[in-house]
Amino acid sequence: MTTPIISVTDLRKRYGEIEAVRGISFTVAEGEVFGLLGPNGAGKTTTVEILEGLRNADSGTASVAGIDVARDPTGVKRRIGVQLQASAFPEHYTTKEVVELFGIFYDRTVDALALLRQVDLADRASQRQEKLSGGQRQRLSIAVALVNEPRVIFLDEPTTGLDPQARRNLWALVQSIRDRGITVLLTTHYLDEAEVLCDRVAIIDEGRIVALAPPRTLIADLLGRGFTKPVLQQQANLEDVFLDLTGHELRED
Amino acid sequence: MRQVVRYTAMLLRAYVRDRSAVFFSLLLPLMFMLIFGALNLGAFGHVTMGIVDEARNADSRRFVDQLAGIGELTVREGALDDEKARLSRSERDMVVAIPADFRLAPPQPGASVPTLLVYANDGRAQQVAVGRAILQQLIAETSFAVTRTSPVVQLTQEQVSAVRLRYVDFLVPGILGMNVMQLAIFSVAFALVADKQRGVLRRIMATPFRPIRFLTSQVLLRLVLSVIQILILLGVALLVFKVQVVGSVLDLLVLTTLGSIAFLTVGFTLAGWAETVNQVPQFFLSGVFFPTDVVPPLLKPISEHAPLTYLNDAVREVSTQGATLWDVRGDVLGLAVWSIVGFLLAVRFFKFQTS
Numbered sequence: 056m057t058t059p060i061i062s063v064t065d066l067r068k069r070y071g072e073i074e075a076v077r078g079i080s081f082t083v084a085e086g087e088v089f090g091l092l093g094p095n096g097a098g099k100t101t102t103v104e105i106l107e108g109l110r111n112a113d114s115g116t117a118s119v120a121g122i123d124v125a126r127d128p129t130g131v132k133r134r135i136g137v138q139l140q141a142s143a144f145p146e147h148y149t150t151k152e153v154v155e156l157f158g159i160f161y162d163r164t165v166d167a168l169a170l171l172r173q174v175d176l177a178d179r180a181s182q183r184q185e186k187l188s189g190g191q192r193q194r195l196s197i198a199v200a201l202v203n204e205p206r207v208i209f210l211d212e213p214t215t216g217l218d219p220q221a222r223r224n225l226w227a228l229v230q231s232i233r234d235r236g237i238t239v240l241l242t243t244h245y246l247d248e249a250e251v252l253c254d255r256v257a258i259i260d261e262g263r264i265v266a267l268a269p270p271r272t273l274i275a276d277l278l279g280r281g282f283t284k285p286v287l288q289q290q291a292n293l294e295d296v297f298l299d300l301t302g303h304e305l306r307e308d
Numbered sequence: 309m310r311q312v313v314r315y316t317a318m319l320l321r322a323y324v325r326d327r328s329a330v331f332f333s334l335l336l337p338l339m340f341m342l343i344f345g346a347l348n349l350g351a352f353g354h355v356t357m358g359i360v361d362e363a364r365n366a367d368s369r370r371f372v373d374q375l376a377g378i379g380e381l382t383v384r385e386g387a388l389d390d391e392k393a394r395l396s397r398s399e400r401d402m403v404v405a406i407p408a409d410f411r412l413a414p415p416q417p418g419a420s421v422p423t424l425l426v427y428a429n430d431g432r433a434q435q436v437a438v439g440r441a442i443l444q445q446l447i448a449e450t451s452f453a454v455t456r457t458s459p460v461v462q463l464t465q466e467q468v469s470a471v472r473l474r475y476v477d478f479l480v481p482g483i484l485g486m487n488v489m490q491l492a493i494f495s496v497a498f499a500l501v502a503d504k505q506r507g508v509l510r511r512i513m514a515t516p517f518r519p520i521r522f523l524t525s526q527v528l529l530r531l532v533l534s535v536i537q538i539l540i541l542l543g544v545a546l547l548v549f550k551v552q553v554v555g556s557v558l559d560l561l562v563l564t565t566l567g568s569i570a571f572l573t574v575g576f577t578l579a580g581w582a583e584t585v586n587q588v589p590q591f592f593l594s595g596v597f598f599p600t601d602v603v604p605p606l607l608k609p610i611s612e613h614a615p616l617t618y619l620n621d622a623v624r625e626v627s628t629q630g631a632t633l634w635d636v637r638g639d640v641l642g643l644a645v646w647s648i649v650g651f652l653l654a655v656r657f658f659k660f661q662t663s
Contacts, residue, residue: 107514109661132516139514142507147322159314160517203515 058121060085060207060238061106066115068101075101077262078115083240083255085206088233090253091242098262099242100140103211106240107139108132120206133161136200136208136237140215144184144195151180154198161203174198174228190221190305197228208232210241214248219298220305226251247294311517315525316532323529333495334537337487341480341544355439356382358391358403363410363422371406371450378442395427401435403427404443414455480545481560481623487541488564489616491534492571493578500526500579509660523658527572534568535561555626559633563626563640567619570643573650574615580658618642 059082108128158165174194622639625631
């Protein structure tokens with residue numbers, strides 16, 4: 056493997072009594088889609104926010120695109136794109152203006168329409184950002200994450216709260232970003248999402264990595280240990296029924 | 309610098325589209341001023357006097373004309389019933405009835421002198437008092453003229469204040485001060501804390517945009533808005549209400565801008581500290597920023613050094629006493645100290661996200 060684009064060694068972070076991250080280590084290769092999985096409160100978001108330069112770790116080291124996050128958080132921010140959980144864009148701007156605004160923050164001139172076209176939002180360019188649907192807003196935040204032509208983008212629970220159509224649409228978008236050679240680190244608690252998108256996943260629980268491998272390997276390992284599902288695996292599930300009945304077409308108006 | 313200018317321009321664009329912000333910072337103060345103006349609080353020392361002239365002779369005409377010539381009085385003539393009705397509707401402050409036997413002649417021994425009957429509007433005691441004083445004065449002057457005597461004691465009055473000021477002349481500096489404060493503190497604190505709660509500031513801080521540039525742009529925007537607000541309010545005060553500014557209008561602009569900076573730094577300190585918008589009013593209820601005469605003695609030193617106290621004092625001195633910036637240097641220094649301390653606190657303690 057060549058030099059990893061993200062490398063994390065023994066990262067720890069404590070909030071008062073709670074130890075959110077207890078010694079996490081992993082690396083991500085350039086061009087990979089890497090998933091951090093885990094139940095709520097497992098430490099995914101804290102780990103990602105440390106990598107994004109938004110929080111300081113108590114100990115351990117993290118580097119992104121060859122830059123030590125603790126030493127030069129601004130340098131890291133300049134090279135990554137982010138989509139944060141529980142964040143919002145400033146109000147009273149159109150979709151296009153939001154992209155331009157973030158162009159100002161990165162101190163570069165951007166072709167906002169071209170970026171919106173990449174996330175299929177060009178027809179919403181002059182619409183107020185507040186009026187976008189959930190799926191459209193997630194796509195806008197991906198367009199914003201691409202403003203600075205990053206080498207890595209961080210997506211924190213990008214599909215939470217979206218309907219099945221919008222989720223699938225976002226998956227396609229993530230795959231197109233990966234196809235352009237951009238490394239993607241995403242967190243999710245949807246396992247089907249990880250299975251579809253991720254080259255490798257790390258499963259985190261109570262601040263520790265409990266498994267790290269490609270999804271297929273993890274499944275094969277489990278089966279290899281003699282695991283069988285108590286119920287017969289169906290050839291389709293309820294989501295397939297839902298999509299069959301309602302189609303893959305996006306509903307956003 | 310280019311980044312700061314570009315971001316400030318974007319902030320201005322959003323501000324203009326934010327109807328509630330425009331309403332609270334520009335229209336509301338304007339409405340305040342118009343309402344105060346319409347209520348005619350400016351006509352504080354002005355008396356509307358109804359005259360019922362039942363004598364209708366040369367002497368009564370002379371007397372009424374003399375009254376009409378007095379600047380503080382608006383004299384209206386009418387029939388008794390009509391004037392009394394107007395009095396009860398507060399269209400008159402007082403009504404004076406001149407009896408049929410009114411004449412200006414030396415009194416005959418034993419005979420009674422004509423008696424003016426005054427109907428007073430008890431809701432306008434102050435105006436009535438002024439009107440009575442004017443009547444007494446005119447009666448005395450007329451008496452001396454008619455009896456060809458001189459007063460035994462004379463009163464001379466020296467005009468101390470060169471310009472006659474109305475209530476509105478005192479009111480406007482106060483409105484200016486309050487508005488500068490409300491825009492600088494309330495609007496900054498509410499807008500920024502709301503953005504903080506929604507995670508907007510966190511999102512911005514995930515970019516390489518430097519916090520100092522962010523704060524500078526926000527301060528610049530508010531400073532631009534403050535100056536526009538002051539210009540509009542001052543313009544309306546000067547042109548519509550003919551408010552007299554004894555000192556220099558430029559000095560007023562300098563002072564209010566300095567006041568804005570002081571309040572802005574306080575507003576940013578508050579916005580940096582507060583985690584929810586609910587904490588903003590709490591801070592104000594503490595009373596630190598309201599200079600008041602009824603504060604407990606213990607808090608008096610604090611209220612005396614509140615930024616609004618400095619600003620109001622200085623603006624009032626310039627506007628009503630014709631003071632120069634040098635004359636109010638103590639207040640200017642006070643505002644400068646607040647600005648510096650506020651700025652240091654804001655930079656040191658500004659938190660971009662809720663914990």
